[in-house]
Amino acid sequence: ITFIVYILNIKKFQPIVRVTVLNGFLAYLFYAGALLLDLGRPWNVINPIIGNNFGVSSVLFLVAWHFLLYMIAQLIEFSPAIAEWLGARRARKILSGMTLAAVIFGITLSMLHQSGLGALFLMAKEKIHPLWYSEFIPVLFLVSSVFAGLSMVIFEGSISQKVFFDQITPRHQEEHKSIVHSLSKICTGALFVYFFLQVVVLIHGKHWNLLNSPMGYWYLLEMIGFVILPMVLFYYSYRRRNHLMIRVAAIVTMLGVILNRLNVTVIGFRWDMDVPYVPSWMEFVVTLTV
Numbered sequence: 001i002t003f004i005v006y007i008l009n010i011k012k013f014q015p016i017v018r019v020t021v022l023n024g025f026l027a028y029l030f031y032a033g034a035l036l037l038d039l040g041r042p043w044n045v046i047n048p049i050i051g052n053n054f055g056v057s058s059v060l061f062l063v064a065w066h067f068l069l070y071m072i073a074q075l076i077e078f079s080p081a082i083a084e085w086l087g088a089r090r091a092r093k094i095l096s097g098m099t100l101a102a103v104i105f106g107i108t109l110s111m112l113h114q115s116g117l118g119a120l121f122l123m124a125k126e127k128i129h130p131l132w133y134s135e136f137i138p139v140l141f142l143v144s145s146v147f148a149g150l151s152m153v154i155f156e157g158s159i160s161q162k163v164f165f166d167q168i169t170p171r172h173q174e175e176h177k178s179i180v181h182s183l184s185k186i187c188t189g190a191l192f193v194y195f196f197l198q199v200v201v202l203i204h205g206k207h208w209n210l211l212n213s214p215m216g217y218w219y220l221l222e223m224i225g226f227v228i229l230p231m232v233l234f235y236y237s238y239r240r241r242n243h244l245m246i247r248v249a250a251i252v253t254m255l256g257v258i259l260n261r262l263n264v265t266v267i268g269f270r271w272d273m274d275v276p277y278v279p280s281w282m283e284f285v286v287t288l289t290v
Contacts, residue, residue, distance in 0.1 A: 001153065002077065002103045015172070016179055018081050019160065020153050025074040032071065034290040059119045066113035073106035114145040121264060129268035131210055131219040134201045137264070143197060147190040148257040150183050151250035158247050177243055184238045184246045187253065191231035198223060215271060222263060226256025 001020045004010050036042040047053055048064035055061065076098055083092035118141030125133055134140075161168065161176055168176070202208070210216050233249035236242070270277065279287075 001150075003107050006100055006103045007107075012182065013179060015175060016153065016157060018078065019157070021074055021077045022081075023153065023156055024149070025071065025078055028067070028071045028074065030290060032067070034286075037286070059116060059123075063113065063116045063120065066109050066116055070106060070109040070113055073102045073109060076102040077106060110145075111142060115139065115142040117141055124269070127270050128264060129215055129271045130205060130207050131202075131215060132264050132268040134205060136197065136201050140194065140197060140201070143190060143194045144257055144260060147187045147194065147253055150187050150190070151253040151257075154180055154183055154187075154246060154250040155254065158250075180243060180246055181238065181241060184234045184249065187249070188231055188234040188238060191227060191234065191253070195223070195227050195231065198227070215268065218263070218267070222256065222259055226252060226259055230256060 001013055001017055005013050005017050036045060039045060048058075048060050049068060051058070051061050076095065079095045080092050080099060083089075083095055115138035118138035121128060121133070121137050122135065157176065157180065161173070211220060230249045230253040233245055233252065237245035237249060266277065266279065
């Protein structure tokens with residue numbers, strides 16, 4: 001969204017820039033808190049940042065720095081709104097001047113971060129099911145993060161509109177509908193690119209025989225139910241200007257991304273073990289709480 005507004009100079013999406021950046025910043029902030037809890041010894045969080053026990057050439061070292069710097073970049077992007085709220089005009093002017101640089105820095109970091117998360121799994125070739133493992137995992141993670149993020153914006157924006165309905169003018173209501181309508185078009189394109197890449201990876205890996213297996217059926221469910229279906233829903237709702245269906249498509253898309261990450265990290269990870277790993281109820285509770 002910041003790329004569209006500040007770099008491409010498309011002002012149509014200007015009204016949702018602040019809430020989008022705030023949404024992303026809070027998500028990263030909450031997840032930083034979750035990581036500290038997950039570590040058990042929060043003071044050890046400095047280790048991956050300084051390369052201790054990992055080395056500065058490790059993917060985890062890069063991911064840690066991406067995470068830290070991206071939070072700072074998002075804070076700078078949102079800081080003019082804070083200065084405006086505090087009535088600090090001079091600070092707002094200075095911070096607004098830093099916005100473009102922070103946006104360019106943030107876009108670069110977010111691309112590196114999302115693909116870096118996928119790169120973490122490149123070293124686990126023997127442990128991840130062939131239908132979910134490929135050398136293109138970083139690219140797939142990056143592309144899927146695009147429609148995941150935009151679906152979250154649609155979902156969060158719909159809730160905000162519902163809650164603050166009486167405080168929004170009819171003109172802004174129409175503007176919001178127009179923005180959501182345009183976002184559904186972008187989501188359609190991103191989902192198509194993702195599906196096309198998945199097909200290319202499947203053909204390249206020559207894993208057709210694996211489709212006729214329990215894990216293959218699960219893979220097909222992910223592809224058909226959570227990639228093709230939301231893509232069709234987004235396209236149909238865009239053509240029909242059906243905003244309710246756009247929201248439904250956004251929810252299905254978000255669930256699909258969660259399922260994909262679970263398939264890579266839990267369900268398809270060491271799938272061939274005699275006693276497969278099943279998260280405890282406490283892990284589910286902590287995850288849902290975050």
